[in-house]
Amino acid sequence: TVDWLTAGGDLSVTVTGAAPTSCVNTQTLTVTVYGSVPSLPNQSTNVCQNGSYPTLIATPVAGAVVKWYLGPSATGTLVATGDTFTPTAAELDITTVGTTTFTYIQDIGCLASPDATYDVFVIPEPNAGLDxxxxxxxxxxxxxxxxxxxxxxxxxxxxxxxxxxxxxxxxxxxxxxxxxxxxxxxxxxxxxxxxxxxxxxxxxxxxxxGASLPPVPDQSDYMACTYGDPPTLQATGTGITWYSDAALTNPVGSGNSFTPVDGQHIDMQTIGTTTFYVTQDEGCGESTAAEVNVILDGVEAEIGEVQDSYPEQDVGAIEVINMTSDDPPFEVSLEDDAGTVIYDWQAVEEDRLGNFTYQFTRLASGNYVAKVRDAKGCIKPLMVSVGLKTEVFIPNVFTPNGDGYNDYFKVLNKQPNTRIVITNRWGVRVFESDDYQNDWQAENLPEGVYFYVIEMGGQVYRGNVEVWRYKSSDGN
Missing domain, CATH: 2.60.40 (Immunoglobulin-like)
Structure with a gap:
C-alpha cells in the first residue's frame, strides 16, 4: 500500500514470483509521485517577416502532455497539443513586425503545471526602399x-x-x-x-x-489660308517656350502647344511666312531654338465696278475681278452685313483671256461681303457697299409677262403726286394717273411702243416705252 498524498519522489516497487510456480521473475516498477507539476521554461524565438513559420519545442516531464494556448495565459484558445507546435496564419501574423505570445503548460492528467510563455518576435525583413x-x-x-x-x-x-x-x-x-x-x-x-x-x-x-537639346516640333512648316484661323503649333519636349524673334527676347507662349493670335502674333490677312522659335529647358538651362514656320497662302481678288441701286427696284450690281491663286478655279458667294446668304457658292468660268470675273446682280442698296474661294478652300472676303442712285430713271422697255421681274412700268426715284399720261401710237390715251404708283402693266394692251408724258417735281418728261411680253427659257 502506497500513500500517494504523503509520499513524493520516485517510488520503486519490486515484485518477485514465488513457489510453487517454477516461473520466478523480478521486476522493479518506478513510480514518480508529484505533489505539483513543475513549470516549463519561458522561451522566445525570432522569425523573419514574411519568412517561414517557426516550430516551437517543449521538453515535458515523463508522462505529461504539453498544451499550447494563444495569448498570455492558459485561459486563451487551445491551439495545439504535443511537444512541438508550428503556428499557422490563423495564430501568427508573420507579415507584420511585432510580438505574438503563446502560453504552454504540461499536464499529467491530475495536475497541470503553472503557465509558461513562448514569445515569437517577427523582426523586419531587409528593406532597400523603392525604385x-x-x-x-x-x-x-x-x-x-x-x-x-x-x-x-x-x-x-x-x-x-x-x-x-x-x-x-x-x-x-x-x-x-x-x-x-x-x-x-x-x-x-x-x-x-x-x-x-x-x-x-x-x-x-x-x-x-548636359545642355538641353532643342525640342522636336511636330511640323517644321504649318500651311494655312489667309483669313482663316491660325494653326495650333505643337512641339515635344520639357519646359517649352515659344518666341516670335530669333534673339529669344519676346516670349509669346509656353507649353507643348501654342496658337498664335491674329493681329498680335501673326497677320492672317497677308500671304507670306511667319517664323516662330521654340526652346525647351529640361532643368539644366534653356536650349537653342527650333524654327517653326506658318506659311499663309490664299486668294487674291478685287472689287471691280459697283452699280448702285434704286429705292423702287433692286438693280445694284457688284463685279469681282482679278481672281488669282495657286489653286484655281474659283467659286464666289455673297452675304449681306447680317450674314444672310444672297448668292450661295457659284462657279466662276475662265474667260478666253484666262481671267476670272463674276458679277452679282439685282442687289438692293446696303453693305455686302463678297467671298472668293479657290480649289484648296482658301477664302478671300471683300467688303463692298451698294449705294442708292438719286437721279430719275425712266425705262424704255418693260416686260409684263408675270415672271416677277420688270413686270411694271417703274419710274425710279419718282416723287409724290406724279402725274402720268400714256397714249398709244395713234394718240389714244390708254392710262393716266394724278398720283402714279408705278403700277401700270399695260393690261389688255398689245405689245408695242407707247408714249408717256410725266409731270414730276416741276418738270415734264416725255418719251416712249416698249411693251414686251416675251418670256425667255430662264424666265426673264
Missing part, C-alpha cells in the same frame, strides 16, 4: 543616391554601379564624371539574424542631363 527615377544636371555637383530612394530604406546596404558609369563612390554619384546619359544604380540590403540569407534590392535610375 525611383530622377534627373540631375552635369553642373549640379555630386548626388547622394540615398536621398533619391523611395520609401524608408534600411541603412548599411551597399551600392552597385549597374551600368558602369564610373561615377559612383559609396552612395555618391558625380554627374560631371558620368557625363550625359541614363544610369541605373542598385542598393542592396542583406538580412541578419533570423533574416540571414534574405536580401532586398532597389534601383535608382538617374538621367544625367
Amino acid at each position: 525611383s527615377a530622377s534627373s540631375a544636371c552635369m553642373s549640379d555637383g555630386p548626388v547622394d543616391l540615398s536621398q533619391r530612394l523611395g520609401g524608408t530604406p534600411d541603412s548599411g546596404g551597399t551600392w552597385n554601379d549597374d551600368d558602369n558609369s564610373g561615377a559612383l563612390t559609396g552612395s555618391i554619384v558625380d554627374p560631371a564624371v558620368s557625363g550625359p546619359g541614363t544610369f541605373n544604380f542598385s542598393y542592396i540590403v542583406n538580412g541578419t539574424g533570423a533574416c540571414a540569407g534574405r536580401a532586398d534590392t532597389a534601383v535608382v535610375t538617374l538621367t544625367v542631363i
Whole structure:
C-alpha cells in the first residue's frame, strides 16, 4: 500500500514470483509521485517577416502532455497539443513586425503545471526602399543616391554601379564624371539574424542631363489660308517656350502647344511666312531654338465696278475681278452685313483671256461681303457697299409677262403726286394717273411702243416705252 498524498519522489516497487510456480521473475516498477507539476521554461524565438513559420519545442516531464494556448495565459484558445507546435496564419501574423505570445503548460492528467510563455518576435525583413527615377544636371555637383530612394530604406546596404558609369563612390554619384546619359544604380540590403540569407534590392535610375537639346516640333512648316484661323503649333519636349524673334527676347507662349493670335502674333490677312522659335529647358538651362514656320497662302481678288441701286427696284450690281491663286478655279458667294446668304457658292468660268470675273446682280442698296474661294478652300472676303442712285430713271422697255421681274412700268426715284399720261401710237390715251404708283402693266394692251408724258417735281418728261411680253427659257 502506497500513500500517494504523503509520499513524493520516485517510488520503486519490486515484485518477485514465488513457489510453487517454477516461473520466478523480478521486476522493479518506478513510480514518480508529484505533489505539483513543475513549470516549463519561458522561451522566445525570432522569425523573419514574411519568412517561414517557426516550430516551437517543449521538453515535458515523463508522462505529461504539453498544451499550447494563444495569448498570455492558459485561459486563451487551445491551439495545439504535443511537444512541438508550428503556428499557422490563423495564430501568427508573420507579415507584420511585432510580438505574438503563446502560453504552454504540461499536464499529467491530475495536475497541470503553472503557465509558461513562448514569445515569437517577427523582426523586419531587409528593406532597400523603392525604385525611383530622377534627373540631375552635369553642373549640379555630386548626388547622394540615398536621398533619391523611395520609401524608408534600411541603412548599411551597399551600392552597385549597374551600368558602369564610373561615377559612383559609396552612395555618391558625380554627374560631371558620368557625363550625359541614363544610369541605373542598385542598393542592396542583406538580412541578419533570423533574416540571414534574405536580401532586398532597389534601383535608382538617374538621367544625367548636359545642355538641353532643342525640342522636336511636330511640323517644321504649318500651311494655312489667309483669313482663316491660325494653326495650333505643337512641339515635344520639357519646359517649352515659344518666341516670335530669333534673339529669344519676346516670349509669346509656353507649353507643348501654342496658337498664335491674329493681329498680335501673326497677320492672317497677308500671304507670306511667319517664323516662330521654340526652346525647351529640361532643368539644366534653356536650349537653342527650333524654327517653326506658318506659311499663309490664299486668294487674291478685287472689287471691280459697283452699280448702285434704286429705292423702287433692286438693280445694284457688284463685279469681282482679278481672281488669282495657286489653286484655281474659283467659286464666289455673297452675304449681306447680317450674314444672310444672297448668292450661295457659284462657279466662276475662265474667260478666253484666262481671267476670272463674276458679277452679282439685282442687289438692293446696303453693305455686302463678297467671298472668293479657290480649289484648296482658301477664302478671300471683300467688303463692298451698294449705294442708292438719286437721279430719275425712266425705262424704255418693260416686260409684263408675270415672271416677277420688270413686270411694271417703274419710274425710279419718282416723287409724290406724279402725274402720268400714256397714249398709244395713234394718240389714244390708254392710262393716266394724278398720283402714279408705278403700277401700270399695260393690261389688255398689245405689245408695242407707247408714249408717256410725266409731270414730276416741276418738270415734264416725255418719251416712249416698249411693251414686251416675251418670256425667255430662264424666265426673264
